[in-house]
Amino acid sequence: MSVRDPEATKARIFEAATAEFAAYGIAGARVDRIAREAKANKQLIYAYFGNKAELFAQVLEKALVDIAVSTPVDAENIDDWIDRLLDYHAAHPHVLRLLFWEGLEYGTDGIPHEEERRTHYDRKTAAFATAQAKGVISDAIPPQDLLFMMVALAGWSTAVPQMRRILVGGTDDDGARLRSSIREAARRLTQQ
Template identity: 40%
Template sequence: MKEFSSYGIAGARVDRIAKNAECNKNLIYIYFENKETLFTTVLQKHLTRVYEEIDFTPEDLPGYAARVFDFAMTHPDLMRLMAWYSLEQKVGSLTERASARDKKIKAITNAQSAGQVGTTFTPGFLLTAIMALATAWSATNPFGPSHDTDAAKMPSETRDAIAKAVSLIIKENRSEKKT
């Protein structure tokens, strides 16, 4: 995790990983075949942990956004690892990540059908907006930390503001319904 979150796939060195893990470099290649598979395995392991630790609640999307914010702020290595994955998309697709996304979109669709979430925005747009807001102040985001330098000093207030913003985004726009 440390090697890949610091250097990405291209910059990571299997010899450093082997040295830090106190194992033989060749054994890493025998088990994982290549550096990309090792990276994907590390990322998938940590994303699985995220899916288990952060309950997705379509009936409480502001609460979900607050939990994602807390996680992003306390796990900068994972946020960097995800940033490297996004930058170096040459590795294989993460089917579990796509599956988790699809389940969330379906849950939002169902919440919209049940009237729990407004329909002004599509489920995919809502999920993207929620994740963008919830992770905007993480160390890897080029805007949040540099544009709102006080947010890191006031995580509780920032979390509350994110939840409020999500609450406003998911509300039904009544003026659009009338037209």
């Protein structure tokens, strides 16, 4: 008889749910497929995570915490921060897919846990505001707008790889050139 390990089961469910939601979104995801991939009972998913929308919210929350921990904002060293964001998105494209699905499915009506996320982003915006107040970066663009633009610059090529391939090219040299261009654009947005 095998010993049950609830934490291992939760981890398998979470991993399977992340892949499922990244591929199909909230509406298209199927709890049956998540359970099958996780080698878990479907009822355990509901017991551990509530409904499918709550499971999605938890998956996205974990993804956002992971990227925040891995790539803390460094408004005083834009090149380094942009490089870390680009590298992170290349290694973890599911994060942007999850965000796109969230936007498609919830639109502008508000999302679950929006206030908690706003608080998180307020801290990131504060890093830009502090760098602006110190005169390290330009204050020509409000800090919240600047953060939004930087995140978009760093994520767009991963979010729409087909457009990157069509517009920029698909070789390693093309990728290196694009990275250099993104860094230059970020510098210009922040330079004094």
